[in-house]
Amino acid sequence: MGRSNDYIELTIALQPEQIEPCIGLLAGEGVEYFQEEPRRLLAYIPEPEWSESRKEAISSRLSATLAPQPPITVRHMADRNWNAEWEAHLQPIEISDRLAIVQKNKDFKPKPGQIVIEINPKMSFGTGYHATTRLMLRFMETMDLKDLRILDIGTGTGVLCIAARKLGNIHPILGVDNNDWAAENARENVTENNADNIRIDMLDAEDDLQEILRSPVDLILANINKNVIDRILPAIRNRAPQSRILISGIMIYDEPWLKKILKKLGYSTAGTLYEDEWLSTLAEPAS
Ligand SMILES: C[S@@+](CC[C@H](N)C(=O)[O-])C[C@H]1O[C@@H](n2cnc3c(N)ncnc32)[C@H](O)[C@@H]1O
Structure with a gap:
């Protein structure tokens, strides 16, 4: 990966019982970093590794397994912002x-x-x-x-x-x-x-x-x-x-x-x- 320390944060709204399977699916797509919350999963992907085709691969993997497809929001996180947010949790x-x-x-x-x-x-x-x-x-x-x-x-x-x-x-x-x-x-x-x-x-x-x-x-x-x-x-x-x-x-x-x-x-x-x-x-x- 490149040297940029920026990340893409995916927020995926899920039922509690869907969180672990979703981590498994995303791990299969090479995502390594997660934060579990009661009704949503935050997943982080290094910005240099993010692309439209990666997004499509993740969406289709989720929709194939979790019906209906859970809503996903994508946010760019600059290095200086996410670190404090992450640690606070x-x-x-x-x-x-x-x-x-x-x-x-x-x-x-x-x-x-x-x-x-x-x-x-x-x-x-x-x-x-x-x-x-x-x-x-x-x-x-x-x-x-x-x-x-x-x-x-x-x-x-x-x-x-x-x-x-x-x-x-x-x-x-x-x-x-x-x-x-x-x-x-x-x-x-x-x-x-x-x-x-x-x-x-x-x-x-x-x-x-x-x-x-x-x-x-x-x-x-x-x-x-x-x-x-x-x-x-x-x-x-x-x-x-x-x-x-x-x-x-x-x-x-x-x-x-x-x-x-x-x-x-x-x-x-x-x-x-x-x-x-x-x-x-x-x-x-x-x-
Ligand atoms: C699930 S985390 C485990 C981290 C830590 N060992 C633990 O137990 O919490 C997997 C780690 O493997 C690294 N990783 C993934 N693929 C790898 C590879 N092909 N070679 C070396 N490290 C890899 C990731 O960057 C990540 O830090």
């Missing part, structure tokens, strides 16, 4: 008694022993406001991360890298994202959280996988989307055959597809967590 999120995500400079009193991650979101996905992030974090909490060499593909705000460090991981962590703004934001969040030994690179999971997997890895965190997961899993199996993969960004309707591809590639499923219409699965190499 965010409230602390308690992932669990052990982990909370707090917007920078917001008051929050943690429970005893609760780990607090401070995120300055700048539009990157990973504020804890989405089920796919919460599922990843809840899964990570149940795992012994201490001695694993971890790679985070599609790092967004860097929240998963920071969480891994704060949950006791002792090795260098690599986070990658193909969005330059996300990578920049992740670096800032890593610094703000005093999370040491985390490197954030702007790399594409599909084009740069060889470089991303240049060092041995035990656990890959992949909260991306179905299409990217579909394309990178075979190459991951090939290049990092021993690594486990914690996958998120998959809708429950796609669970049969996910099970099939994991089986075909020789992975077994070590567990699956669900929230709303989303799931997260830990895939383990079967041999």
